Amino acid sequence: MNAVEDVLAPPNEEGTRATILRWCKAVGDRVAKDEPLVELETDKVTVEVPAPASGTLIEVLKPVNAEVSPDEVLARLRLTDARITASTAARDTVPPADAREAVKSNEEAPPPAAAASGARELLSPAVRRLLREHSIAPENIKGTGRGGRVTAEDVARHVSNGRTSGAQPVGAQPADARIQSPPVADAATSTRVPHTAIRRRVAEHMVRSLADAPHVTTLFEADLTRVLQARALHAPTFESRGTRLTLTAYFIAACARALQAIPEVNATFHQDAMELHGDVNIGVGTALGNKGLIVPVIHRAQTLNLFEIAERLNRLVDAARAGTLAPQEVRGGTFTISNHGVGGSLLAAPIVINQPQVAILGVGKVERRIRVIEAGGSESIAVRSMCYLTLTIDHRALDAFQANAFLKLVVETLEQWPQTAEPKHD
Numbered sequence: 001m002n003a004v005e006d007v008l009a010p011p012n013e014e015g016t017r018a019t020i021l022r023w024c025k026a027v028g029d030r031v032a033k034d035e036p037l038v039e040l041e042t043d044k045v046t047v048e049v050p051a052p053a054s055g056t057l058i059e060v061l062k063p064v065n066a067e068v069s070p071d072e073v074l075a076r077l078r079l080t081d082a083r084i085t086a087s088t089a090a091r092d093t094v095p096p097a098d099a100r101e102a103v104k105s106n107e108e109a110p111p112p113a114a115a116a117s118g119a120r121e122l123l124s125p126a127v128r129r130l131l132r133e134h135s136i137a138p139e140n141i142k143g144t145g146r147g148g149r150v151t152a153e154d155v156a157r158h159v160s161n162g163r164t165s166g167a168q169p170v171g172a173q174p175a176d177a178r179i180q181s182p183p184v185a186d187a188a189t190s191t192r193v194p195h196t197a198i199r200r201r202v203a204e205h206m207v208r209s210l211a212d213a214p215h216v217t218t219l220f221e222a223d224l225t226r227v228l229q230a231r232a233l234h235a236p237t238f239e240s241r242g243t244r245l246t247l248t249a250y251f252i253a254a255c256a257r258a259l260q261a262i263p264e265v266n267a268t269f270h271q272d273a274m275e276l277h278g279d280v281n282i283g284v285g286t287a288l289g290n291k292g293l294i295v296p297v298i299h300r301a302q303t304l305n306l307f308e309i310a311e312r313l314n315r316l317v318d319a320a321r322a323g324t325l326a327p328q329e330v331r332g333g334t335f336t337i338s339n340h341g342v343g344g345s346l347l348a349a350p351i352v353i354n355q356p357q358v359a360i361l362g363v364g365k366v367e368r369r370i371r372v373i374e375a376g377g378s379e380s381i382a383v384r385s386m387c388y389l390t391l392t393i394d395h396r397a398l399d400a401f402q403a404n405a406f407l408k409l410v411v412e413t414l415e416q417w418p419q420t421a422e423p424k425h426d
Contacts, residue, residue, distance in 0.1 A: 003079040005053050007037060011070045018042045019197050020066050020074070025057050031077060034145075038074055041197045046323050048152070055079040123150060130155040130322055156324040198292035209355045213269075213394040217349040220407045224366055224385045226417045233419060238310060248284060248339050249310040251363055254413040256280045256301040256309075259335055262406040266334050268356045269397040283333035283354060284313065286320045287343075294320050295354060297333040333357065341365035341387060350392040358397040361410070364388035 009018060021041040025031055031051040040047045055077040062074050123131070123138060127150055131138060134155070141158050143150040195203070227250050238245040259266040259280045268275040280302040283295035296316035301309060319325045336354040341364040351362045366387045373382050391407045 004058070005055070005077045005079055006073045007049065007052060007075040007077060009040065009068045009070055009072045009074055010047060010049060018047070018068050020062050020064050020068065021046065022064060023060060027057050027060055029057050031055060031057055035149075040068065042327070046152075047327070049074065051077065053077060053079055127152055127155060130159075130324075134159050134322075152322070152324040156319050156322040159318065159322055196291050198288065198294065202292045205355070206352045209352050213353055213355060213396060215350040215353065215392055216395045216400075216403075217351075217390050217392045218400065218403045218407060219347070219349065220389045220391075220411050222387055222389050222411045223371070223415050224387055225415075226419065227414050228366075228385050230417050230419050234306075238307060241307070243307065243311045244314050245306075245310050246313070247366065248337070248363075249306060249313055250414065250417070251337055251339065251361070251410075252282050252284070252298060252301055252309050252313065253304075253306055254410045255282060255335065255337065255361060256304075257413055258406050258409040260302055261409055262402055264398060264402045265359050265391075265393075265406045267358050267397060268334070269358050269394055274397060277334045279334070281332050281334045283330075283336040284317070285336060285338040285354075286317055288321065294325070294330065295333060295336055296320050296325055296329050297331065299332060336360045337363065339363040347388045347390065349390045351390065353392060353394055355394070358394040359403070359406075360392050362388075362390035362392065364390075 018040045021039040023038050024036045025038075031037060031054065033052070033054045034050045036048045037051045037057070038049045040049060057075060058078045059076040060074075061076070062068055062072075068074060127138075130136075130152060136155065136158065138150050141150050141154050144154055145151040224247070227247065231245055231247065231250070235245040259282075263276045264274065266277050266280055268277070279300045281297050281299045282301045283297045286294050286296060288294055296319070298304070298309065298312050298316065304312070316325070316329060319329070333354065335357055338348070338351050338360060340348045340351070340362060344365055346364045346367075348362050348364070351360050353360050364387045366385055368383050369386045371382055371384045371386065372379055373384070389407060389410065391403050393403045
């Protein structure tokens with residue numbers, strides 16, 4: 001009997017969709033065990049599905065852009081050690097014309113023969129895309145995959161470490177070929193750009209959130225003068241340890257403290273009960289340009305000091321923008337921060353809640369403003385670094401009492417930030 005093995009779609013988060021992004025192999029191609037076979041785009045991350053065994057790809061059951069479910073059969077392999085006759089092999093490895101065209105049209109050019117070894121020729125489409133985007137030559141990256149193959153994680157690590165290559169990247173064109181005059185817009189012509197899976201998911205999620213939950217927003221103002229002083233003091237030390245210290249790390253730390261003090265904000269609303277979460281898992285909204293928005297999660301933030309928060313935040317944001325987040329890194333969030341101020345926005349309200357969470361913090365742009373301050377029983381005018389903070393709540397789960405108590409504690413934590421030591425979580 002011929003030995004055939006099914007290639008199954010991997011399990012994913014409940015409610016998360018996956019679509020076929022591209023096939024790395026065509027019907028009739030030989031495939032090595034663990035070699036990337038197909039690339040799936042879920043609502044949150046891109047996932048490579050490796051070959052479960054060595055053999056020949058004899059059937060592709062799902063074309064590009066088809067939606068797939070967990071454990072659904074995507075393709076079939078005839079195993080290498082199967083006893084098959086030459087005629088059977090020839091029959092099974094010659095695909096129907098439509099199947100050949102469907103796969104062939106989505107293949108990408110193989111990597112150049114100048115790769116350092118045979119393993120370099122096994123670059124997946126995701127890796128080749130990342131190499132092109134960051135202008136990196138594969139021979140400049142140490143591969144940790146099977147047989148020294150360069151993986152998407154290797155590229156993301158290379159980029160996050162700040163290393164770039166002057167060598168010509170895979171598939172790149174000469175510099176003079178890329179410099180062109182901008183196209184002249186034709187007012188009579190429009191273009192339809194298909195939605196990515198991430199964009200479709202964001203759209204559906206936002207509509208459902210607004211339809212299900214009554215949104216109410218409370219607004220506070222925070223003086224970040226002490227935070228900025230502390231950041232200026234400690235940023236060089238963080239840099240020497242390989243981590244950027246951003247203002248978002250301070251907001252995460254302040255929220256971790258407040259979420260422990262006001263547990264109703266760190267919760268999930270159910271029709272019959274409120275589920276108060278023991279761990280503080282804070283998601284950070286991360287823009288992916290025109291592709292959409294993704295929310296990597298810092299798990300158990302209540303256990304981390306400022307350096308650990310900054311380190312994890314940098315790694316997750318870099319991975320999000322490189323398209324290499326692991327599925328578990330976008331799951332399990334209990335609260336979300338949207339730092340829209342990085343784009344220059346002063347105030348955004350309401351910010352749509354990332355359900356099933358019950359609240360989301362919005363952080364506006366930090367700017368210098370004239371304030372009246374009180375010190376020693378007298379008032380004076382000073383220039384301070386201020387920003388607006390909003391908390392949008394699901395009014396089914398929370399009232400103004402909890403919302404204001406939470407935001408008041410966040411502001412107090414930021415305005416009283418110690419200058420010489422990192423604050424400890426209560």
